[in-house]
Amino acid sequence: MKLLDLSWRNVRRNFRIYSIYLISMIIGVVIQFTFSSLIFNEDVLAALENEENFQVGLIAASIVVFLFIIFFILYANTFFMNQRKKEFGMYLLYGMSERQIALMVFVETFILSSISLVIGILTGGLLSKFSGMLLMNLMQYDEVISFTFPLEAIGATIVLFIILTGIISIQSYFSVRRIQLVELFHSGTNLEKLQPASKLLALLSILLLGMAFFLISRDGTSIVWEDYRLASIIVMAIGLVGGTYLFFRQFSGWLLEIVSRGRKYNEGNRVLWTSSLRFSIRGNALNLTSISLFSAAIIILVGFVAINYAVQLDGSTKNFPNDIAFESQDEHIQHQIETLIHESNHPVITHETIEGILVNPVTNRDVAFEQSDYLTEDILLFSETQFNDIVALRGDDQEVNLHGQEAIVLSKIDTPKQFTQDDQSEFTVKVGDESTFHLIERKDYALLGPASNLSNTNVFLHLAIFIISDEAYATIQNSQNTQMYELYQIENAKDASALSAQIQAIVSQSPDIYYSAFADGYAIQAESSALLLFTAAFLAVIAVFALGSIIYFKQLREATDEQKQYAILRKIGVSNTEMKKVIRKKLLFVFLPPLILGMLHSLFIMNYSIFEEVRDFPQLTSIMWAILIIYFVIYFLFYVSSTNLYYKIVNQQK
Template sequence: MSLSKLVLRSMKKNMRHYYLYFFALIFSVTLYFSFVTLQNNAEVLDTVDQSGTAKAGFAAATYMLYFIVLFFVLYANHLFMKRRSKEIGLYQLIGMTKGLIVRLLAIESILLFVGAIVLGMLAGFFSSRLFAMILLRVLEKEALVTMTFSTEALQQSIVVFAILLVIVLVQMAWMIYRVSLLSLFSASKQADERVKRFSPLQMVVGFLGLVFIAYGYYASTKLFDINSKGNLMLNMIIILATTIGGTFLVFRFSVAFIMNSIRLKKNGHLTARDVLALTPIMHRMKGNAKSLTLITVLTGVSLGFTTLAYISYYSSESSAYSQVPGDYVLLEDKGQEFLKKLEENNIAFDKRDYRLQSVSASFTQLLSESQQNEDNPLFGLDGIIYIIPLSDYQQLVPEASVSDNDVILTNYGGYMAEMFPLEKGRDVVVTPRGPEGTKEEMLHVKEVRHESIISGTVTSGPGGPIFIVPDALFEKLAAHDVPDMWQNQTTINLKNKSDLALAEKLYMQSNGENFIQSYEEERKGNIELLGIIIFTAAFLGLAFLMTTGSILYFKQMSEAEEERGSYTILRKIGFAEKDIMKGIYMKQAFNFGVPLIIGLLHSYFAVKSGWFLFGSELTTPLWIAMSCYIALYAIFAVLSVGYYKKVIRESL
């Protein structure tokens, strides 16, 4: 038989094992080629932004995507080579040299790669327009997207996947040349590590794994706590080390020990479900701890990265409002021409005027007792805080009231409020900004609120605190004002949001000065800044998910083939398919559920520790991202169950 016929027969025989790998490879090429096409599409980039950040973002995403594909292909190829070890051993027994076997498998890999690359590039060419439309939709841009073929994208994709093919061929040749003929017949049954008998020491080590993970989670909640000690980078390294190390120990010892304990309690009275679930779970979890740890960590990292990107994008509106707390904000009595144009065009609006006055205050006095230490950046810091009179604030909150030297602290939000919370009930000394020797005033913080009412331009950034003081106290403090400070803010809110488009046109015509601010302009600026991030993060997260889910599925395919003989015996002694499938359901719930649950927990605590640095909304973005991952993992679990069902039916 010629080598070409042998290649075709071998590919036909193994295609039922390769189809998901082939699909995942096509999907990876499609994503990569689409990103490179977008990176070289001048029309899309000109529409997205003029600064070149989009092109740089796409370039970074393509490099990350390539490393994801590289990891996936090398790991999957390693699994398939282990599965085909007996086949390779038989080739050697019938007299084929290792060099001829390498040529045979190399031709298979080249044909598989060429087919996947061709189909992936075709799909990428047709889907690049869809991706461009999704990107423009995320950025809220209006543009005509045409299908363009990029020779630069074609050349770059061919080069990088040719390099990947060479790496795969080298890996394959290395695996064939370095193993003996005898080891090939047992390679498919080898796990990552040999499974030994359980001992009390392993029980202790498994418990330590849970302790390490719990400590990592606890330390992550204190990572940005101003009262926590130590270097931030060192603390992050410790959290990563304990969490990843604990995950390995859990898979290596804890799960297996729990399954073994359950099995021993049955005193040998094992049902078919126990035989097909408890024992395989015990040994597979323990034997494949390294790969399961890697999959879990990748799941947690990709989900955490995707969630943080989505938090940033989802929070674009609230972030814009903290900077511009109204449809329009006019500072220092500017923008009167803009207001006149609104009236001329019959655009109804509500107007609120705020008088402003700055005072010097010590932030230390606003901190709780536990926060007043030298490690707190606000400790010993004197700064400027703006005050507004109660009567102006009552335009927004009519029921608000303060008297004497009581004040309401408001406008304080964002990451500053999360990291450095200020307490009510504190006394703070303020000094009017005037001549030296100006009399100090002792204020009592009656209440702390977080609504945004003053522009971030005034407070030197969004979320800066302000005091609401009685009118009499405001007049007293304002008597010593120094020149060139912010004195007034006018907040404009349109009564009918359908007038926003026309109002924005008038704003663009009138905004010759920096004293007029638009919430819509600020929001769109945030979206343009964060849209590229969420777009690339979503697709990179999808690529990570395809990688980890596919690898888990490939491992289940291998296990199903290895256990085919056991299913044959069970069917022959009278067990029905539904009885066997009960154990398979439980096994797949563990194989996919445990890495997913631990990965979700890893990502949750990672995101929870510093989400406020990326935005102001946590719950909705987190649940949406997690739901997507759970749904896609469920698809892989269903595919795995379907494959097991097929093997069980064929076993008799």
């Protein structure tokens, strides 16, 4: 009972230090519960087309979330333990054993964990509604998400934080055992020795970074990458990692030395913040390097999935150009389908009927297609006139002009290609007699969208289509394999999942009948890409807080160690306003360089490698600017919070 009393008094007496630790734990609970509650939110699950895939994806991501939370809270606990070294020294001096101190820390951790669980779950329940609404918005759904506290999510959060409490207690116990009594009383008195920076290594850091940026900017088909790919990757990695580390450990120190030798060094407060930085910059080099590299990785990850999300939604229109398309039925079924459409909330905009000829390939399909496994076995032939009419109706600039036995391949899943004399571009099909076509081009264009009812998997089966000249089409037009296709454009097509299901049920009564709907493809692509974006953004926020806390807690520890120095400055007449300026300039030098380097790394890699294939995408620039601005704002808030708390710590009377 006395131990519990002592633990509770410690929490109340040192509330400032405990509050920082408590806030870290509350943030961990909020993140974990918010993410877990989405897995079991009935409103979210009811709106999804692929509920099982959604849950599996979020469960896998929740494991990564928990690992980030462990890192975040254990780092906060390390700071927390270091701040209490002298306190533990007093307990040891008064006769308490290391085991009793560890038990006291366990009780304190249990109290803080209990408080954080209650506050975090309540806050997480509120945020889960916002997160659910955000996810539904990304998926383009209009579902209403209610406030929920799923028992499964509460149970999972409690279990995980019981495990985390145990890990923290073990870490705290070993932290106490590793420190000698003498060290506890001298905690924070050891200052880093001032060592001159190497001009040679400082210049080497710029050389390494420049070399890495040069290799990144080279095209993948350049001789550097084609002939020396492995060596280029190794050199680029060494340049980025080694150059960044030397930049903070040597170049920054060299820059500060130049400033200290300047004529105006003794003017204003420059001498105060530069001298403090010169003592601490080398010790911060590894942390700042990690922050720069992980910042680049976070920006690249979020940038990639954000662009993928926008491209997928935009690509749905191109992959599924017809809102509803199916193989023509008899008059009774056709009338039944048209009645369904007219009675729905999706009026018909246009309705076209096109004719194609189904043929068997004699030549291996790999000659025309790269991914033939995702295509129908037979090939559909359409005339150039029909194709040009549909293209003109859509307003696309894709008309073709063919002669004789020339043919164009249509494929949305293969790389566009111009067939040359060096290619094996002759392709033979059989429809009664054999006909050989000369392939001249493979277009990235969809006349008919993927079939949603011809595959037993979630992967849509694409139609293998050739566009041939009117002359060639006329010679085989009387074939028994002629098929008609009905193409509809309707209003609010993305919300027509219910209508699509009704029509598909009618069409599928006949086996192997082609059916495709924009709503089906849009729902799957929107859900998968939105879930990927939401998860990546969630993980990025956690990672940013974890990385920001590295600087945050490091600076707070330095603030505690520098209380005596700032007390001396106060006694010799330095005003509070001047001390605030010194702190702001010092922390700006710590926060800004890793942020700038991280952004530079990410922009180079994305601009020259990842976004090469989507460079013409109209939203590319705006998406990247939005990500960079959000990232900057988060770190700016860390900077402001750090400067305010730093000042409060050094301004305390000892």
